Amino acid sequence: MEIVREQDVVPFRNRVREFSTRIGMSLVNQTKLITAASELVRNMLKYASGGKVILEIISHNAKTGVRLTFKDEGPGIADIALAMRDGFSTGRSLGLGLPGAKRLVNEFDLKSNPGEGTTVTVIHWKHGR
């Protein structure tokens, strides 16, 4: 899914909801995943002015889950450890987006090189673990 404008956020969240309902995720886990997705997609819009998200349903060792891959070609993150710290923000926001999203999902992976863009992959399992 392409995300280029703020108006794309709501349809995107609905797609995530659709995917997580399809595998029978509970409401709490759905909300967690959607909120994390919302944080990441807003980051993408704000710092990289848009990008792509791949939504997938995956299974692994009899677990099913939703995997979201956020890919952008923005400026990248210079200091990942600093960006993952609570309360740090370069954009006058609460600074909870990245660390918060990490706490909300089961698996979180962030790759970024300055000047080359950022890729964030998150996985949330059906039962939240």
Add this chain to the structure above:
Amino acid sequence: MNTTAQVLEKNKERILEKWMQNQLSDASLRDDLMTSDELQRQSKEMLDGLLRAVSKGNHDNIYDTEFEQVTDTLRDISITRARQGFSPRETGTYVLSLKQALIEVLVEQRQDDTSTLYMEIMQLNTLLDNLSIVTFETFIKGREEVILRQTDEISEISTPVIRVWDGILALPIIGTLDSARTQIVMENLLQEIVNTGSNIAILDISGVPAVDSLVAQHLIKTVSATRLMGAECIISGIRAEIAQTIVHLGIDLSNIKTKASLASALQLAFSMTNLEVRRNDKNKGLNIMR
């Protein structure tokens, strides 16, 4: 040898007749939206303009002055149709069925000269394709205007400030809170606090589908602005799953009064203003004492 324009001019009546037939025979035509008389009048005006333009020797460039009248009429028709609720198919059929009528007439008239016929049909094809593109552009523009107006209306009606009691305001927020809406919400709320002299505002977020850090930030801003005005803010309608996500995200709402439902928020507001709600034993009705 007659030119294309002359042939068409001579057979204008037949073209119009065929065109009308094509339009009326289309099963999708909505005669409830437009009478056939009106359609006939519109079509005649359009055909007149088109033939006049073609007779000046212009076959392809619809942006020339000769075509101004035609494109104007066409835009007019498309935009009225978009507003009246015609489907894109109906609007498109209008121009495309003219093409059919024109070609049919030309085929009749040019039976002996296929190479000229071929050239003419090619020219007409390009011309009418261009005209149908104009139709679509305008049709979509008409629809977009409708959408834009609705967006305006939604943002206007979506943030009502309700006075639930003397000095207590409630503000149900429905949908996603973005920066633009927060601005409207805050403005409305602060203005209403001034107007009514209220000192408690209840922000109800039951209708907000997801609370992420941006929404939370906007809420915190609204609350601080309300506090600056000397009023207290209660956030209500925090659902169980939202409470969990807020905690995981690490958003600190502990210095803001929050309640699960609007009812309990109202109760808190009553106790903050030293109001008491109790049952009247005499007639079993609700009686609110000051």
